[in-house]
Amino acid sequence: MISLIFLGRAIFTICLYIVILRLWMQYARVNFHNPFTQFIVRITQPIIGPMRKLIPSIGRIDTATWILFYAVALLKIMFIFRFEGYNAPLFSPYYLLFALAAMAHAVGHLIFWLLLFRAILSWVSRGQSYTDELLAQLTEPLIAPIRRIIPPLGMIDISFMIFVFILMFLNLLAVDFLGNLWLIL
Template structure:
């Protein structure tokens, strides 16, 4: 049963990550002709196209992708208890806010890894790789405001490190919010 649990949850997490990456690509207006962007669109389009007829976009945000990612995270929370036979071990009043917090956490994890990969590629790549330009487009909206406040010093750009520290701080805040949510709901 652990194997099945692992496989199902991994598929849900990966597809959720691709959906949220698609939303972020649309928000920052990334180049959709990039080969990696085309991969993201081709993987998500069969599911998103019918949903868009029911759930329209709001501004630059692809609402259908966000709603589907939210539903997948709800499944990710509920499925393990049903697969283990506990069935509904988590109170449903906790599932929806917990899923929302986990959705925001998933966005933070994606941004974290995009920044890490961009930093690593900046050391080894010559900038001619299509993924380099896409990573620049995806991470620059976060790093540029910090770079305006704290410019590069001695050729070192600290903006990536500062964004990562902010993401870590938000992750700690997430834990505090979840503990508060549990205390309010259970007592």
């Protein structure tokens, strides 16, 4: 049973990451000729395409994708509370709020992983791949403000490390406010 719970959590987390990437790539206006970007668009299009026909965008806000993001987070919360031994009901009004916490948790973790991958790839490929280009387009808006305040020290850019420390601080702050809820997400 533990293996099935792990598999369920992993599937929901990966789905959350894919939807976040879809939203983030739209707002960052990344190169949509990138093979990875095309993969994300193609894998989400069968769900988002029909949703967009029913739920129109509001200005630049892709309402259908945001609703999908929230729905996947809500399903993850329902899964966690139902199948991980909490003896909770299948649905509770509190889950609607907990889904917002799950969304924030997933965004923070995805940012961490993207920054880590970008840092590792910077040592190996030196910006000569589609992956480097995409990671730079996604993470540079987050890192640039820090880099303006603290420029690279010679060949060492510590802006990544500072941003990761900020993420760690926000993670601990969320644990202080949300306690065990944040830890089980």
